[in-house]
Amino acid sequence: MDSLNRDTPKTLADRKKDIQFLMKYAVPEGQAQTAEALLDRYDADIIALNLLYSFYINLPEGREDSVNGLRLLNRSQGVFLLCALTGNGMSYLYLVNREAAHIIGTLAEGIIDRDLLDFFGYADNREVLALARKPEILHEYEPHTTDPNLCPSCHAAVGEFHTLGCPVEICPWCSGQLTYCNCRFIKLDIDAMDKAAQIEKLLELLEEAGRIPFKKEHRPGYPTMEEE
Numbered sequence: 082m083d084s085l086n087r088d089t090p091k092t093l094a095d096r097k098k099d100i101q102f103l104m105k106y107a108v109p110e111g112q113a114q115t116a117e118a119l120l121d122r123y124d125a126d127i128i129a130l131n132l133l134y135s136f137y138i139n140l141p142e143g144r145e146d147s148v149n150g151l152r153l154l155n156r157s158q159g160v161f162l163l164c165a166l167t168g169n170g171m172s173y174l175y176l177v178n179r180e181a182a183h184i185i186g187t188l189a190e191g192i193i194d195r196d197l198l199d200f201f202g203y204a205d206n207r208e209v210l211a212l213a214r215k216p217e218i219l220h221e222y223e224p225h226t227t228d229p230n231l232c233p234s235c236h237a238a239v240g241e242f243h244t245l246g247c248p249v250e251i252c253p254w255c256s257g258q259l260t261y262c263n264c265r266f267i268k269l270d271i272d273a274m275d276k277a278a279q280i281e282k283l284l285e286l287l288e289e290a291g292r293i294p295f296k297k298e299h300r301p302g303y304p305t306m307e308e309e
């Protein structure tokens with residue numbers, strides 16, 4: 082089953098190389114050093130790398146520019162609302178998860194989409210636009226790998242459910258790793274998961290059994306990391 086055993090298509094190093102290649106054509110002279118420093122700062126963070134890849138492959142204004150800062154506006158269930166600050170003085174909003182990044186528009190325009198506003202808990206676009214007027218109050222985006230409150234794989238926050246297929250999710254039947262134990266096959270009475278209907282059925286059974294939301298303790302290597 083694809084979504085329960087999904088490998089990230091590329092390693093972080095490959096992703097970085099792709100971005101470096103695109104940057105050769107996208108970054109104006111005079112902005113290269115800052116742009117490269119930013120890439121280095123975030124090169125272990127798939128969320129930031131997805132954003133940078135999306136930025137450099139479809140330059141928002143169709144002309145040379147570079148990202149020199151990332152700000153975190155919001156996050157929910159592994160989806161991040163980030164603002165990319167650019168060398169040309171622009172601010173763009175991006176929706177990013179571990180799979181991909183999508184540009185929403187400029188920070189100055191905010192968020193028009195009602196579903197998106199609801200998803201992040203904004204009453205209306207005025208709340209977003211208030212941030213746009215004071216971009217200096219936005220928090221710098223920290224590489225998620227250093228944030229113990231986030232699942233290191235799917236980026237669910239403490240108390241949230243993992244994206245189905247996340248290897249950190251604990252199996253409610255055997256307390257093993259849900260993507261590696263055999264419970265899903267036993268419960269569905271099948272040998273392989275290859276149909277969307279099976280995934281839906283599994284989700285139903287999991288919810289009946291009680292899915293286990295992310296806790297800090299579930300992070301791989303948790304006790305050692307906490308002691309350090």
Ligand SMILES: [Zn+2]
Nearest residue numbers: 232235243247
């Ligand atoms: Zn997870």
Ligand SMILES: [Zn+2]
Nearest residue numbers: 252255262264
């Ligand atoms: Zn199990």
